[in-house]
Amino acid sequence: MSSLMMALxxxxxxxxxxxxxxxxxxxxxxxxxxxxxxxxxEFTTFVEVKHxxxxxxxxxxxxxxxxxxxxxxxxxxxxxxxxxxxxxxxPAGGLDGPAMLRTVGHILVFAAAAGLLFxxxxxxxxxxxxxxxxxxxxxxxxxxxxxxEVAAVAVLAWLARPRGPVDFDAANANDVESMGLYWHFVDxxxxxxxxxxxxxxxxxxxxxxx
Numbered sequence: 001m002s003s004l005m006m007a008l009x010x011x012x013x014x015x016x017x018x019x020x021x022x023x024x025x026x027x028x029x030x031x032x033x034x035x036x037x038x039x040x041x042e043f044t045t046f047v048e049v050k051h052x053x054x055x056x057x058x059x060x061x062x063x064x065x066x067x068x069x070x071x072x073x074x075x076x077x078x079x080x081x082x083x084x085x086x087x088x089x090x091p092a093g094g095l096d097g098p099a100m101l102r103t104v105g106h107i108l109v110f111a112a113a114a115g116l117l118f119x120x121x122x123x124x125x126x127x128x129x130x131x132x133x134x135x136x137x138x139x140x141x142x143x144x145x146x147x148x149e150v151a152a153v154a155v156l157a158w159l160a161r162p163r164g165p166v167d168f169d170a171a172n173a174n175d176v177e178s179m180g181l182y183w184h185f186v187d188x189x190x191x192x193x194x195x196x197x198x199x200x201x202x203x204x205x206x207x208x209x210x
Contacts, residue, residue, distance in 0.1 A: 002031035003187045006180045014177075016170040018088060022160070025085045028183065032078040033114050037122020039071045044123070066193050073186050080179055082110050088172075092165035106159045113152035120145035 009024035043064070046052045054064040086106045091099050124142035127133040139146075 002028050002035075003184050005031065006183045010173065010177050010180045014170060014173045018166070018168060021176065022085060022088060025081055029078055029081050029085070029114065030117070032074050032081070033117040034122055035074055035118075036071060036078070037118035038126065039067065040119060041123035041126045043068075063197060066197060070186070070190055070193055073189070077179075077183050077186055078114060080182070082114065083107070084176060084179055086110060088166065088168040089160070089163075090167045091163065092167045094167075102159060106156070109152050109155045109159070113149060113156060116145045116149045116152065121149055 005024045005027040009021045009028065012018075012020035012024055046060075046063070052060045052063070054060050054068075086103060089103070089106070095103065120142050124138050124146075127141075128135065128138040
């Protein structure tokens with residue numbers, strides 16, 4: 001899904017549709033944050049519940065190295081996508097004082113929103129809908145971060161208001177496309193890792209006679 005959104009973002013900027021590109025970039029970023037949030041939840045379960053760490057077993061070393069390295073590349077991609085999204089708001093006349101302050105604020109609030117999403121909100125939703133934790137427990141652990149997320153999204157919506165012509169159009173399509181190639185490569189690598197780490201055990205289990 002994230003690769004589809006990334007491809008739509010590239011297609012949109014090639015047609016000069018800046019609004020559609022921004023929406024597709026945001027959708028790609030959300031998909032990346034969901035992945036990172038699931039990884040945070042999974043790592044926490046492995047360490048705290050199953051007591052598997054990167055140093056106490058071959059499986060732990062392999063698992064955390066493969067998936068952790070991939071998660072790092074996803075985080076880099078999310079950062080790159082976020083910076084490209086914010087870059088698309090650069091005024092055509094250049095960055096004066098107020099515009100520079102808005103840009104810095106945009107970056108900080110964007111980072112806060114992404115961090116809250118994959119560190120607190122997604123793991124909390126997993127505990128609610130997958131692990132069957134009561135809603136009260138979900139609110140207890142994510143109430144304050146959830147309020148912060150809502151506030152961050154509101155500020156991001158205010159920062160994204162049109163303020164005149166911007167220095168970003170179809171001429172920047174190659175920049176977005178190069179970012180898209182990186183994102184597609186990360187997705188392809190995940191297909192290989194997911195098959196090797198998560199799926200092969202079921203293949204071997206089906207092939208083993210009882």
